[in-house]
Amino acid sequence: MGIDLTAPPTPQRRLLVAVVALAMTLVAALVFHYADGPTTYGANFRPVELAMVSVISGVTAYLLLLRFYVHRTLDDGLLSVAFAFSALMTLYRLAMLPGVLCPLDKMPAGSHLGVWTWGARLTGTALLISSAMLVKLSRWSPPLPPTSMRKAMPLVLLSPCALTAAALFLLPPWIPDLSNLVTASGNYHALAHSWISYLMFGAWVMAFSLVVIVTRLRNMLQCWLALSGYCYLLYLVIVFSSPMRLTLGWYISRFFELSSALILLSALLFEVFTVKKRLRDLYERAYETSIRDGLTGVFSRRHFDKALQLALERQSVTASPLSLLMVDIDFFKKYNDHFGHVQGDLCLQRIASSMVKQLRENDTLARYGGEEFAIILEGSSGANAALAAERIRNAVAKLAITAPPVESEAAHREVSISVGVYSHSPAEIITPEELVRRADAALYEAKRHGRDQVRIAND
Numbered sequence: 001m002g003i004d005l006t007a008p009p010t011p012q013r014r015l016l017v018a019v020v021a022l023a024m025t026l027v028a029a030l031v032f033h034y035a036d037g038p039t040t041y042g043a044n045f046r047p048v049e050l051a052m053v054s055v056i057s058g059v060t061a062y063l064l065l066l067r068f069y070v071h072r073t074l075d076d077g078l079l080s081v082a083f084a085f086s087a088l089m090t091l092y093r094l095a096m097l098p099g100v101l102c103p104l105d106k107m108p109a110g111s112h113l114g115v116w117t118w119g120a121r122l123t124g125t126a127l128l129i130s131s132a133m134l135v136k137l138s139r140w141s142p143p144l145p146p147t148s149m150r151k152a153m154p155l156v157l158l159s160p161c162a163l164t165a166a167a168l169f170l171l172p173p174w175i176p177d178l179s180n181l182v183t184a185s186g187n188y189h190a191l192a193h194s195w196i197s198y199l200m201f202g203a204w205v206m207a208f209s210l211v212v213i214v215t216r217l218r219n220m221l222q223c224w225l226a227l228s229g230y231c232y233l234l235y236l237v238i239v240f241s242s243p244m245r246l247t248l249g250w251y252i253s254r255f256f257e258l259s260s261a262l263i264l265l266s267a268l269l270f271e272v273f274t275v276k277k278r279l280r281d282l283y284e285r286a287y288e289t290s291i292r293d294g295l296t297g298v299f300s301r302r303h304f305d306k307a308l309q310l311a312l313e314r315q316s317v318t319a320s321p322l323s324l325l326m327v328d329i330d331f332f333k334k335y336n337d338h339f340g341h342v343q344g345d346l347c348l349q350r351i352a353s354s355m356v357k358q359l360r361e362n363d364t365l366a367r368y369g370g371e372e373f374a375i376i377l378e379g380s381s382g383a384n385a386a387l388a389a390e391r392i393r394n395a396v397a398k399l400a401i402t403a404p405p406v407e408s409e410a411a412h413r414e415v416s417i418s419v420g421v422y423s424h425s426p427a428e429i430i431t432p433e434e435l436v437r438r439a440d441a442a443l444y445e446a447k448r449h450g451r452d453q454v455r456i457a458n459d
């Protein structure tokens with residue numbers, strides 16, 4: 001849970017976001033004074049920057065769409081629309097950049113459509129983020145019913161295209177001419193003080209405020225979303241303070257725009273990683289539970305059957321010895337009858353854990369059923385298996401668990417085990433069932449000869 005983006009942020013993580021925000025504010029404040037300083041670096045990296053913003057926004061939109069698909073929350077859907085709209089508008093701006101996909105004089109910087117594309121993208125994205133926050137406050141905030149997703153998904157997918165088409169082809173004739181804002185003066189002063197700039201700035205102030213107020217930054221994703229919005233505000237401040245292209249402010253503002261896009265994308269990618277990690281942990285836990293006996297924690301009978309089959313297959317390749325121990329607690333029925341089942345369960349647990357301590361890492365101890373256990377010792381010869389069996393019997397005896405009195409015996413007794421050992425030679429082909437039968441026969445012999453002992457099977 002520690003790295004979950006939907007969990008409440010720890011004070012340290014809140015601090016991290018605050019420190020990043022502060023660092024960016026400091027950079028912006030420093031740049032503010034030197035924003036119109038010319039740079040010696042004259043190359044126009046606008047196509048590269050626009051391509052990066054478009055790709056980053058596109059991937060962000062896709063990850064938000066997946067979130068919407070999983071959580072079915074409309075605000076995620078609207079956030080996805082916001083970033084997809086931003087990606088498409090940026091892509092169009094890139095394609096129309098003089099010298100990229102259109103002739104050099106097609107849409108010169110500062111033309112009506114050029115300024116409008118920029119303004120509409122930023123304003124539209126901010127308005128869509130704001131509407132996502134308002135949806136969070138409304139009766140639309142709970143997850144949509146699964147049946148509504150069939151209608152909602154195509155809407156979320158198509159709206160960015162429809163909004164982009166509207167912004168690019170329907171609205172421009174209705175918008176007051178923006179071309180002279182740059183071309184008349186040759187710089188961006190007029191643009192910075194125009195209605196379109198106020199609109200963009202206002203839209204981002206609203207988006208940022210709504211993210212903070214509505215979400216109260218209750219989880220890390222919301223914190224990063226707010227930081228991303230804050231970055232856009234700084235971007236706009238620097239853009240409006242640098243009057244010319246290719247000035248220091250112009251370059252730094254692009255850095256802020258890229259950072260803003262990257263912040264949210266990184267947070268979402270981190271969430272994907274977190275989900276993947278949690279799934280893997282859950283799978284491992286579920287798998288471990290499925291192969292363990294609930295009471296004693298040793299392997300289950302089902303796992304034992306598979307493990308024995310695999311051990312026999314390995315033996316046919318390695319030709320190493322393989323031994324099987326069948327272990328049974330003596331007079332366990334009496335123990336249960338005398339002390340009750342709860343005490344009986346405790347006794348089973350103590351014996352199982354004392355046996356585990358006597359085994360090597362690659363030995364397999366399983367509860368075969370009731371008070372009977374089976375142990376696979378791969379690579380152990382008959383003599384070694386007999387030694388291991390004796391060690392296990394001694395370890396259980398050392399537990400000194402008081403046993404109920406038996407009529408035939410006057411002396412005080414302790415709970416003991418009987419062990420049957422069968423060691424299989426690789427020369428013979430044998431089924432797992434036959435292997436168990438032979439070890440079981442040895443166990444029966446141990447019981448017949450008075451219990452509390454180890455018996456080796458003689459084929």
Ligand SMILES: Nc1nc2c(ncn2[C@@H]2O[C@H](COP(=O)(O)OP(=O)(O)OP(=O)(O)O)[C@@H](O)[C@H]2O)c(=O)[nH]1
Pocket residue numbers: 295328329330331332333334336340341342343344345348369370371447451
């Ligand atoms: N407490 C508890 N008892 C169990 C569990 N599984 C099996 N038993 C008990 O284990 C006892 C097995 O009894 P028997 O099969 O007669 O064997 P025994 O009394 O140990 O006699 P010998 O094996 O001949 O020494 C039964 O009373 C079962 O109820 C369990 O999970 N918990």
